[in-house]
Amino acid sequence: MPYIPHTPDDVQAMLQAIGADSIEALFDEIPAHLKAGHGLDALPEGRGEMEVTRLMAERAEQDRFALSFLGGGAYAHHIPAAVWEIATRGEFYTAYTPYQAEASQGTLQVIYEYQTLIARLTGMDVSNASVYDGASGLAEAVLMSLRANRKSKSRKVLVPDALNPRYRSACEAIVSNQDVELVSVPFCTDAGQTLVDSLSPFEGDDYAALVISQPNYFGSLEDVDALTDWAHANGMLVIAVTNPTSLAILTPPGEWGSEGADVVVGEGQPLGVPLSSGGPYFGFMACKKKHVRQMPGRIIGRTVDMEGKQGFTLTLQAREQHIRRSKATSNICTNQGLAMTAATIYTSLLGPDGLASVAGHCHANTQKLADKLCAIDGVERAFSAPVFHEVALTLPQDADTVLARLAEKDILGGLSLAKDYSMKNAILVNSTEVHTEGDLDLFAQALKEVLA
Amino acid sequence: MSNETTLIFQHSRPGRSATAQAPKPVSEDQLSAIPASLRRKNKPGLPEVGELEVVRHYTNLSTKNFAIDKQFYPLGSCTMKYNPRGANRAAMLPGFLNRHPLAPASHSQGYLACLYELQNFLKEVTGMKGVSLAPMAGAQGEFAGVAMIRAYHEARGDDARTEILIPEAAHGTNPATAVMCGYKVREVPVGKDGDVDLEALKEACGPQTAGLMMTNPSTCGVFERQIEAISKAVHDAGGLLYYDGANLNAILGKVRPGDMGFDVIHMNLHKTFATPHGGGGPGAGPVGVSQRLLDYLPTPMAGLDEESGDYHWIDTDTLPTSIGHLSAFMGNAGVLLRAYFYAMVLGREGMIRVGEYSTLAANYLLKRLEAIGCQAAYPERRASHEFILTFAKQAKDNHVTALDIAKRLLDYNQHAPTIYFPLLVPECFLIEPTETETKEAMDDFIDAMAKILEEANTNPETVTEAPFTQPVRRLDEVKAAKELDLVWSE
Numbered sequence: 001m002p003y004i005p006h007t008p009d010d011v012q013a014m015l016q017a018i019g020a021d022s023i024e025a026l027f028d029e030i031p032a033h034l035k036a037g038h039g040l041d042a043l044p045e046g047r048g049e050m051e052v053t054r055l056m057a058e059r060a061e062q063d064r065f066a067l068s069f070l071g072g073g074a075y076a077h078h079i080p081a082a083v084w085e086i087a088t089r090g091e092f093y094t095a096y097t098p099y100q101a102e103a104s105q106g107t108l109q110v111i112y113e114y115q116t117l118i119a120r121l122t123g124m125d126v127s128n129a130s131v132y133d134g135a136s137g138l139a140e141a142v143l144m145s146l147r148a149n150r151k152s153k154s155r156k157v158l159v160p161d162a163l164n165p166r167y168r169s170a171c172e173a174i175v176s177n178q179d180v181e182l183v184s185v186p187f188c189t190d191a192g193q194t195l196v197d198s199l200s201p202f203e204g205d206d207y208a209a210l211v212i213s214q215p216n217y218f219g220s221l222e223d224v225d226a227l228t229d230w231a232h233a234n235g236m237l238v239i240a241v242t243n244p245t246s247l248a249i250l251t252p253p254g255e256w257g258s259e260g261a262d263v264v265v266g267e268g269q270p271l272g273v274p275l276s277s278g279g280p281y282f283g284f285m286a287c288k289k290k291h292v293r294q295m296p297g298r299i300i301g302r303t304v305d306m307e308g309k310q311g312f313t314l315t316l317q318a319r320e321q322h323i324r325r326s327k328a329t330s331n332i333c334t335n336q337g338l339a340m341t342a343a344t345i346y347t348s349l350l351g352p353d354g355l356a357s358v359a360g361h362c363h364a365n366t367q368k369l370a371d372k373l374c375a376i377d378g379v380e381r382a383f384s385a386p387v388f389h390e391v392a393l394t395l396p397q398d399a400d401t402v403l404a405r406l407a408e409k410d411i412l413g414g415l416s417l418a419k420d421y422s423m424k425n426a427i428l429v430n431s432t433e434v435h436t437e438g439d440l441d442l443f444a445q446a447l448k449e450v451l452a
Numbered sequence: 453m454s455n456e457t458t459l460i461f462q463h464s465r466p467g468r469s470a471t472a473q474a475p476k477p478v479s480e481d482q483l484s485a486i487p488a489s490l491r492r493k494n495k496p497g498l499p500e501v502g503e504l505e506v507v508r509h510y511t512n513l514s515t516k517n518f519a520i521d522k523q524f525y526p527l528g529s530c531t532m533k534y535n536p537r538g539a540n541r542a543a544m545l546p547g548f549l550n551r552h553p554l555a556p557a558s559h560s561q562g563y564l565a566c567l568y569e570l571q572n573f574l575k576e577v578t579g580m581k582g583v584s585l586a587p588m589a590g591a592q593g594e595f596a597g598v599a600m601i602r603a604y605h606e607a608r609g610d611d612a613r614t615e616i617l618i619p620e621a622a623h624g625t626n627p628a629t630a631v632m633c634g635y636k637v638r639e640v641p642v643g644k645d646g647d648v649d650l651e652a653l654k655e656a657c658g659p660q661t662a663g664l665m666m667t668n669p670s671t672c673g674v675f676e677r678q679i680e681a682i683s684k685a686v687h688d689a690g691g692l693l694y695y696d697g698a699n700l701n702a703i704l705g706k707v708r709p710g711d712m713g714f715d716v717i718h719m720n721l722h723k724t725f726a727t728p729h730g731g732g733g734p735g736a737g738p739v740g741v742s743q744r745l746l747d748y749l750p751t752p753m754a755g756l757d758e759e760s761g762d763y764h765w766i767d768t769d770t771l772p773t774s775i776g777h778l779s780a781f782m783g784n785a786g787v788l789l790r791a792y793f794y795a796m797v798l799g800r801e802g803m804i805r806v807g808e809y810s811t812l813a814a815n816y817l818l819k820r821l822e823a824i825g826c827q828a829a830y831p832e833r834r835a836s837h838e839f840i841l842t843f844a845k846q847a848k849d850n851h852v853t854a855l856d857i858a859k860r861l862l863d864y865n866q867h868a869p870t871i872y873f874p875l876l877v878p879e880c881f882l883i884e885p886t887e888t889e890t891k892e893a894m895d896d897f898i899d900a901m902a903k904i905l906e907e908a909n910t911n912p913e914t915v916t917e918a919p920f921t922q923p924v925r926r927l928d929e930v931k932a933a934k935e936l937d938l939v940w941s942e
Contacts, residue, residue, distance in 0.1 A: 002797050003534050003726070004809050005890045014816040014891060023808045026815050027706055029675045029834050034707050039800055042576035046799025049538040056793060059562030060547025063555070070552040073780050080473045082507050084544070090521025091514035094535050096729040099527075099870075102922035103862045106516035107731035112940070113460050119939040120497040126938045129732070132588040135780035166780040169768075173750075173776030177599055177634045221490050249483065251492055267780065276543075277563055278553030278781025279588065280734030292936065298732065302940070303932035306917075310457055311924035315932040321591070321628035322873075326637045331628035333591045338730030341510075348460050348506045352495040354474030361475045364482040386485045407556050415554055433475045 002046060066410035067439055069369070071390045071430025072217070073134065073164050074278065075270045077245070077358065078434060079342075080349050083272045087342040097298070097334060101313040102305075107337065108312035111300040114344040121247045121347075122240075122264040123254025124286035128297035129335040134241070134267030135167040137283025138211070139174035140296050140330055141239045141263045144287075145209035146180065147329070148262065148294040149237045154206040155180050158231075160194040162187040162216035163241065165420040183207065192220040192383025192392060196230050209237040212261070214253070215246060218383055218428065219366070219390030228257030237262040244284065245270045245362060246388050248355035263287045263295075272346025273339050282336035282343065293319060296330035361433035362389035365440065369431045372444040376451060382417075382426050390430040392417060397451060399427050405450045411443060459940055460499045460509050470503035516923045517731070518867045524893045526817075528838045528870035528882025529623070529671060531701045531723030533810075536794060539726065543789035553781035557764050563785075564763035567754035570792045571738075577803055578700075578717055579710025580740030584749040586783045590698065593718025593737025594629040594665070599775045600716055600741065600748040601663045601692045602633055607773070610690070613662035617686070619648050621671045621874040623698060635662060642876060646672035646830045650681055657689035667696040668712065669703065669836030671874045672829070673814075673882065683713030692716065692745075700724045701886070702811060702837035705804030715742045724806070725791035736787040747773040752782045809887035810837035817885050817894050824902045829877045838884035840877050847879045852908040852915050854879040859926065860907070860918035864900035 006014075011023070020026055027035065068076065087093070091106060098104030098111075111129045118127035131137045142157050159168060159182045172182055185202070188195045194216065210231035214224050224240075231238045240253035240261035253261035269281040287295050293316065301315035321328040350358065366389045373379050378396030395402055399416040406413035414429035431440065483491075501509075518525065525532040542548075551563055571583045587593040598616065605613045616630035620639045627637040638656055641649040648666070664686045668676045676682070686693050695709040695717035701724045709717045721727050722735035729735070741749060751774045753766040768774050798806070814835040821841060822828055829840035846852045858868035858881070870882040885894055907914045919925065 001805055001809075002802055003536060003888050004805055005888065006809065006812075010891045011812065014812055018812075018815045018819050020815070023812050026808075026811045026834055029677055030703075030707050031677070031680065034680075034711055036579075036706060036708055036711065040576050040705060040803055041800070042572050043800035043803060044796065046797055046802045049536075049797060052793055052796040053538060053542055055796070056542040056566070056789070057545055057547075059565055060545035062562030063547050063551050063559055065555070065559050068552055068555070070554050072554055074553050076550070076552070078473070078475075080470070080503075082503060086507065086510045086514070088540060088544075089511070089514045091517040091519045092731055093540070093728045094520035094525075094532075095517045095731045096525070096527060096530055096532060097732040100518070100858065100862060100868050101927050102859065102919050102924055103518040103867065104516075104731075105923045106513040109459070109513055109516070110510070110731075112938075115938055116459075116461065116940045117498060126936075132592065132734075132784075133779045133781075136588070136592070136778060164780065166777065170777045170779055173599075173778060174595070174632075177602060177632065179634065221486065225489065247492070248496060249486070249492055251490055252496070255493075274544075274549040274786075275552050276549050277551045277560075277785035279779065279784040280786050282734075289936075292938070299938060301932035302937040303928045303935075305925040305927050307925050309924055311927045313927045313929055313932050315929070315936070315938075318933075321624035323624070324628075325624045326627035326631045328624070328628040328631075331591045331595060331625045331632050332589075333625050334589050334733035334735055336730075336734045337732035338728065338734060341731065344460075345506060345510050348499050348501060348509075349470040349473050349503060350498070351469045351474075351500045352498045353477070353500075354469055355498065356495070357474045357477045360478035360483060363486065364478045367482070367485060386487060386490075388486070404556070404558075407558055412552065412555055412559065 065412055067442060068412040069414050069429045069431060069443060070412050072415045072428060073166060073267055074275050075430060075432055076275060076434050077270055077432055079272050079274060082349065083342050083345045086345055087338055092341050098314060105312060108300055110341050110344055112302055112312050114340050115300060117344060117347050118284045118286050121244055121252065122286045123252030124264055125289035126292050127286040128295050128299050130340040131283040131285055131297050131332060132336060133279065133281045133283045134265060135170035136174060137265040137285050138167050138241060139171040141265045142171060142175050142180060144263060144294050144296065145237045145239055148291045149208045151235050152206055152208045154208050156183050156207050158183050158185050158202060158207050158210045160185045160187060160211060160213060162194050162218060163211060163213045164217045191385045192218040193222055193385045196226045199230055203234055207236050209239050211239045211241060213241040215243060215388040218392045219387035220383055220385035221388060224256045228261060232259055240264040242266045243270060244268060245359050248359040262291060268343050271343035273342055280336055280339050282339040294329060296332050298335050358433050365431035365435050366391055369429060369440045372440055373447060376448050389432060390428060392426055392428050395425045395427060397425065399425050402450055403427065406446055409446050411446050413443060413447065460501065461940055463501045463505050463509060464499040466500055468500045468502055470506060523865060523867050524889060524897050525867040526869050526883045526885050528884045529698050531884060531886060533726050533886035534888040535726055535728040539790040539793040542793045543786045548789060561763055564754045566789060566792045568756050568763055570788060570795065571754060573795045574719060574738055574740060577704060578740045579708030580717060581743045582746045582749055583738055583740045584753050585738045585788050586750040586778055587718065587737040587739055588779055588784045589733065589735040590718060590720040590737040591625045591629065592778055593739050594625055595632055596739045596750045596775060596778060597694050597716040597718050598629055598633040600745045603748040603775055604745055605662055612659055615660045616662055617656055617664040619666055621876055622665065622667065623671060623696065626665045626696060646670060646674040646833055647676055647678055648682060650678050653682060654685050657685050661689045661691035663692040663694050665694040665696060667699050669699045673836055673839040674830055674833045675836055679712050699836065702807060704807040706807040710742065716745055721787055721791040726794045727787045727790040734784045734787055736784045748775050750775050750778050806887055813885040813887055813889060813894065814838055817883060820898045821901060824898065825905055829880060838882055841881045842877050843879040846908050850908045850912050852912050854881055856915045856918065857904055860904045860915045861900060862919040863921045866897050866900050
């Protein structure tokens with residue numbers, strides 16, 4: 001019996017101790033007519049590890065591709081071998097939420113170190129132990145801003161159209177049930193940026209917060225100082241959505257404008273987590289100290305034991321569902337422990353200079369790629385704003401068709417902007433440190449052929 | 453066990469780094485397109501350490517954890533069963549790890565095939581009509597479930613339904629979820645035998661009832677025998693029935709939530725389908741629904757074109773009534789692949805055995821613990837896959853609490869069960885051994901409990917001051933909450 005160790009003798013001994021004749025007798029409290037009584041026919045017969053591994057290996061192989069320039073919120077980076085070898089050690093992999101702190105100091109200290117890393121990257125005072133992903137993290141930040149902005153009575157939050165549309169839709173799906181309204185802020189179609197000028201129509205109205213995405217979905221860098229100061233001058237909190245790699249070289253949200261952002265969230269995947277079809281990733285979430293009691297999710301604190309020795313424990317649990325039930329800050333119960341552990345190891349391995357180098361290569365490769373692609377007739381940058389590691393390009397032909405033809409050549413050549421932005425001929429391309437000059441040339445050559 | 457107490461930041465030395473891991477620095481020239489005003493002025497204070505220091509530090513930290521791979525871990529309602537290593541290897545095959553979430557369907561057929569089959573397996577074992585794998589954890593599955601209930605009532609113009617009913621023994625996530633979905637919560641009392649107070653439930657049902665959230669077997673560790681009457685009462689009032697799948701392991705292959713009358717259910721794959729808990733996550737919380745909620749399932753889902761044999765995504769463009777996306781992409785994909793592996797290895801006979809042997813283990817452990825003097829909270833009842841003990845007597849007679857006994861168990865190299873949950877049983881343990889533990893492992897736990905009960909009588913300090921063998925003694929949690937130290941500073 002796979003993963004069940006009992007011998008017939010064990011079963012007999014256990015039934016005898018219970019005083020039952022059979023295992024079936026243990027289900028005598030379930031009304032008989034409810035019992036399944038069928039063979040779960042849609043399930044196959046069980047197989048051994050070898051057969052199932054072979055099947056899954058064939059399927060994994062089926063999805064292989066030569067080259068990818070897809071970004072849109074998930075990015076390919078080099079992941080040091082040590083990261084997952086350590087993160088999948090049984091002691092991390094098969095532990096649970098550190099309810100028994102004394103027997104969980106490993107996990108607890110990792111989280112404390114993680115919180116410190118995130119606070120330092122974002123320039124914020126405190127961090128939680130992570131949430132599910134960047135998009136759901138934004139939803140939590142929006143709900144948090146309603147609680148934290150005491151001056152505002154509004155249930156409305158300003159959200160730029162240049163925010164990742166997948167963040168927008170997940171956030172909407174989560175917060176709309178509580179009658180929270182996400183109000184759209186248009187972007188400048190020349191620059192591909194959210195301009196302070198476009199915010200003036202909202203002046204004088206009550207909004208709990210302004211969301212600022214740096215970089216935004218088009219890869220464009222926003223004038224975060226001006227946007228932050230505008231929001232604060234108008235009584236709003238600032239929710240920053242950022243890419244953690246970029247923070248090695250870009251101004252951290254804690255230093256935006258004269259006061260800094262109030263809450264920071266983002267997708268942690270670039271920090272050592274594989275693309276893996278979209279998860280498990282982790283959302284990071286940090287804030288100013290004065291808002292910490294409004295922050296959802298697990299939080300670890302450093303304290304001392306009864307002998308005065310340093311130790312770590314879950315803290316501020318009075319915010320959480322298992323204590324506060326219907327009055328909790330969120331229903332979230334877990335963090336993304338394993339992914340967050342990987343990110344802690346990754347960030348420690350890279351260090352400040354290593355991460356800056358990764359960020360620098362991402363930017364430089366993306367610039368280079370844009371130059372190479374824009375050398376093709378009819379291909380040009382869609383926007384004028386400077387970018388981090390993603391850039392929108394307009395093509396002389398229908399974007400979806402071009403991308404499908406590139407895919408036939410095994411090149412995933414970017415994301416179409418047709419559906420989300422009605423930019424029929426526009427694509428979004430990303431490059432990171434994993435691409436060589438040769439990779440960029442291959443892409444340019446393939447695109448040239450497809451467009452010819 | 454390691455004595456590592458220094459933080460990774462304290463290993464930091466300016467100029468040291470894991471040189472093999474980062475590309476060579478780029479020149480300032482190559483960054484000139486980024487305006488100076490947007491550039492970071494000071495380096496972030498990340499640790500500067502070599503590769504060996506990092507590997508050693510985190511390896512040493514890992515040894516300070518209890519884990520299923522090391523100890524019996526009978527945390528009630530958490531289903532800490534063995535996490536097959538084969539599932540991890542399969543999910544970490546390069547083709548799966550490198551697949552971008554937005555890769556076109558042409559380059560996703562292998563992955564989609566796994567998801568499509570997993571959806572079907574879950575439909576079959578739960579008796580539901582449709583399954584979405586999108587929710588990223590149990591709590592998010594709950595959210596999806598209640599959001600679908602809301603969408604269903606709204607689509608019918610039935611907007612007087614403002615209340616969700618929840619038995620008082622329920623997990624805290626249930627009421628917190630109902631509130632996140634914009635509902636008021638009304639708690640329903642539970643009787644002395646662990647079953648819901650049916651009369652009180654009937655009285656609570658009315659035109660304001662949107663639905664009832666319940667776990668069965670309940671968090672009292674017993675099967676709710678009146679489930680059909682409960683189902684009828686809620687349905688007659690126009691409400692829907694939500695099944696919290698936290699305890700699905702108990703009945704897998706025995707009785708299906710769909711057959712009990714539930715309209716919507718979430719499953720915790722990190723419990724029932726043996727995916728790892730990872731020190732607090734990631735989990736996966738797929739949802740299953742009856743016919744009337746099919747149109748509201750969260751997207752994306754995997755679909756199959758029977759004619760061509762090609763798999764595709766079902767998204768909001770083809771299912772506009774869906775409650776939408778709950779994450780940027782499609783949930784915790786890697787967890788789903790691990791659950792798929794597990795389901796394939798178990799197959800249909802294996803699924804049926806899960807409920808049987810987890811129930812056998814729990815009933816064995818309960819009877820043996822009763823025999824050494826432990827008090828069951830519901831002595832007249834069968835255990836499901838878990839059961840509750842109460843140490844109210846020890847607390848009164850010896851001033852030894854459930855917390856003390858839990859801490860002392862750590863000294864005996866046993867992870868403590870869930871404590872002080874459900875809230876309605878004083879000084880309680882919620883114990884879940886799972887089907888993957890040997891009889892010997894359970895016997896060791898029983899021996900440890902016998903010794904602790906003896907110590908509680910003869911030498912209570914060894915219990916009330918425990919643990920003595922862990923990296924730290926009991927922690928000052930008041931100080932942790934009052935003098936917040938959440939981030940390290942030099």
